[in-house]
Amino acid sequence: MLVTLNDVLKHTKSRGFAVPAFNIFGFEDAKAVVEAAEELNAPVILATNKVAIANTPIDILGKMLTQLANQVNVPVVLHLDHGKDYETAAQAIKAGYSSVMYDGSQLSFEDNIKTTKEIVRMAHAFSIPVEAEIGSVGYTDPNMKMKAALTDPLEAREFAIHTGVDALAVAVGTLHRMEEQTAHIRFDLIEEIEGQIDLPLVLHGSTGVPDEDLIRIAKTNFGKVNIGTALRMDFGNTLRKTIQDNPEQFDRVELFKDPLKQIKQTAKEKITLLNAHKYHAIL
Secondary structure (H helix, E strand, C coil): CECCHHHHHCCCCCCCCCEEEEECCCHHHHHHHHHHHHHHCCCEEEEECHHHHHHCCHHHHHHHHHHHHCCCCCCEEEEEEEECCHHHHHHHHHCCCCEEEECCCCCCHHHHHHHHHHHHHHHHCCCCCEEEEECECCECCHHHCCCCECCCHHHHHHHHHHHCCCEEEECCCCCECCCCCCCCCCHHHHHHHHHHCCCCEEECCHHHCCHHHHHHHCCCCEEEEEECHHHHHHHHHHHHHHHHHCCCCCCHHHHHHHHHHHHHHHHHHHHHHCCHHHHHHHC
């Protein structure tokens, strides 16, 4: 069933679990993720980033993914990831998304507050929650030319007060598109941030987080944990092997079977590490 981000995050703060947000790029991988959540009776967030909405128009994704969400009994959030501006957030809401993120992390502190506040006002008029980012989670590829900066706890407090966001993405040691679990999480910084704001926190770049730290993260105020690269690697690497092992096969449906099985398995592993499979028992 389609629910909002607030519906699944309102119980996460210090309750021993977090909800994974998986970046998906179409129907097939979205279905695999939802099946994983169904089998574990866990909530899940389907996130579409700027690459996904550039490949498939946001209004089509909205119709397709909201229908998928409403066909199952577990809570499913449809989330715009790293929305670039007011117009994109508005398009997502019109398309049926139940959560939007505005990413103004590359702007000045003042400009980030200004635009985030405008989007919050618009989204809240439709009862849609908003995630924003303070500090900046960078990228492993320097060619992206995206600044990276750890979150200042006092800035996080001021940002939360002035914008009225529902969830706050913070930078505490991860990078986007990490291919190995080598991130050094600043748990001391997390504690400082938790002392300043009373909002569900969001961790981006979580493919790079070691399993033992994901378990620890689930016990903090992090309510949403973004995972994208792990699934993309699953799909690409498994598809490559499938093609090599079956050089005569050309049927897309057949070629996708093993990659999607691997995506589903990884999704189940991450759900379990974050304790989201105990969501209903914890409530």
